[in-house]
Amino acid sequence: MNTAVNRVLVKRAVDLLDPRPGERVGDLFCGLGNFTLAIATRGATVVGMEGAASLTARGAENARANGLEAPRELLTYDLYTDAEGALAKLGPVDRLLIDPPRDGAMEICKALPDAGAPSRIVYVACSPSTLARDAGVLVNVKGYRLLAAGVVNMFPHTGHVESIAVFSR
Numbered sequence: 001m002n003t004a005v006n007r008v009l010v011k012r013a014v015d016l017l018d019p020r021p022g023e024r025v026g027d028l029f030c031g032l033g034n035f036t037l038a039i040a041t042r043g044a045t046v047v048g049m050e051g052a053a054s055l056t057a058r059g060a061e062n063a064r065a066n067g068l069e070a071p072r073e074l075l076t077y078d079l080y081t082d083a084e085g086a087l088a089k090l091g092p093v094d095r096l097l098i099d100p101p102r103d104g105a106m107e108i109c110k111a112l113p114d115a116g117a118p119s120r121i122v123y124v125a126c127s128p129s130t131l132a133r134d135a136g137v138l139v140n141v142k143g144y145r146l147l148a149a150g151v152v153n154m155f156p157h158t159g160h161v162e163s164i165a166v167f168s169r
Contacts (some may be wrong), residue, residue, distance in 0.1 A: 009124070009162055010038050014149070016166040017095050017122040018155045019044035026093035028079060028108060028117070029100045033059035035124070039097065040068050048074045049090055055091070082100040083107035095120045104130030108135040117142065128163045135165060144169050 013035055019025045021043030027036045030048030032055055039046045040063070055099035056074040068092050077086045079100075086108070096118040097104050099139075104127060112118075120143065125131035128151070138144040151161040 004104045006034070006153060009164070010035055012087065012152070013097060013122050013124055013164055014038045014042065016164070017097055017120060019046075020097055023094040024092065026090050026096045028090070028098045028105065029053050030059060031099070032075065033074070035066060035097050035099060036074070037063055037066055040168055044095075045072045045094070047072060047090055048075070049079065049086060051076065051078045051080070078164060079105070083134045084112035084116070087111050087113070091142050095122075098124045099124040099125070100130070102127045104129065104134050106130075106134055106137065109134045109142065112138075112142055117169060119169055123165050123167070125165075126160065128161065128169050131163045131165060135167070138167050142169075 002009060019039050019042045023044045025039050025044045025046050027039060027046055027048040028106045030036045035049060036048040036059060048059060053076040056076045059074045076087060077089050079086045098108065098121065123131060139146055146168045147168050149165040151163050166168050
């Protein structure tokens with residue numbers, strides 16, 4: 001991983017998400033807590049969710065190593081086979097960060113509730129095509145507006161980029 005560029009990506013994503021003290025924020029596909037820990041430093045209650053228990057355990061270790069009581073929870077749940085169950089387990093959130101693998105988060109986007117949905121979503125993607133596909137669901141089906149989008153060259157000298165988009169409702 002390109003550590004310096006990752007810092008830029010995390011700062012940009014968290015700035016776009018704009019979490020505030022007292023808000024409840026979800027971080028789906030949270031992995032080791034790359035975004036979760038940065039969100040927690042903003043004073044929001046963060047609930048991270050990842051499919052692999054080994055990753056959520058390492059995320060909890062990262063939080064402790066960085067002196068953070070938050071995130072309040074790191075949950076292990078398969079976000080691909082039961083998107084509705086995952087969102088039910090996550091519970092209501094004011095804001096949501098999604099950082100899926102290359103396959104994207106189509107089922108999560110489809111399963112977002114119509115009532116009580118997050119007011120802002122930041123979607124970070126390692127595949128611009130799946131981000132574009134899932135953005136179509138967020139905008140055309142779920143009623144979000146695309147506010148901004150861009151790319152971060154996380155992997156110099158390759159054809160891979162990280163894409164980022166922010167949606168508001």
